[in-house]
Amino acid sequence: MKLYLLSDNIDTLTGMRLAGVDGIVAHTADEVLSAMKHVLEDSSIGILLVTKKLYLEFSEKLLEILAEHSTPLIVQIPDRHGAEGSGNAIAAYIKEATGIQI
Numbered sequence: 001m002k003l004y005l006l007s008d009n010i011d012t013l014t015g016m017r018l019a020g021v022d023g024i025v026a027h028t029a030d031e032v033l034s035a036m037k038h039v040l041e042d043s044s045i046g047i048l049l050v051t052k053k054l055y056l057e058f059s060e061k062l063l064e065i066l067a068e069h070s071t072p073l074i075v076q077i078p079d080r081h082g083a084e085g086s087g088n089a090i091a092a093y094i095k096e097a098t099g100i101q102i
Contacts, residue, residue: 001046008054
C-alpha cells in the first residue's frame with residue numbers, strides 16, 4: 001500500500017518526496033479531478049494525503065468521488081506552515097495514519 005500526496009504547494013510535496021511519498025500539486029478543480037482519476041486508477045495507493053487548504057477548498061468534490069470507492073483513505077494534513085503551533089505535524093499525521101515513523 002502506497003501513500004500519495006495531493007498538495008496545494010510545492011514545499012510540502014518536496015518534503016514528502018524526500019520521505020518517499022509521491023504526489024502532485026493542484027490548484028484548480030480540473031487539476032484535483034485529474035489527480036483523483038490517477039489515484040483511483042492506481043490500486044496500490046491506499047492512503048491519500050491532502051493538505052488542509054486543498055481539502056477545505058475541494059472537500060465536497062473529494063468526498064463525492066470517494067463515496068463510490070472503498071479506497072483510498074483520505075488523511076488531511078497540515079501544509080508547510082504546520083497547524084496550530086505543532087512543530088512536526090506532518091510526520092505525526094503520517095505516523096498516526098500508517099504507523100510509519102518518518
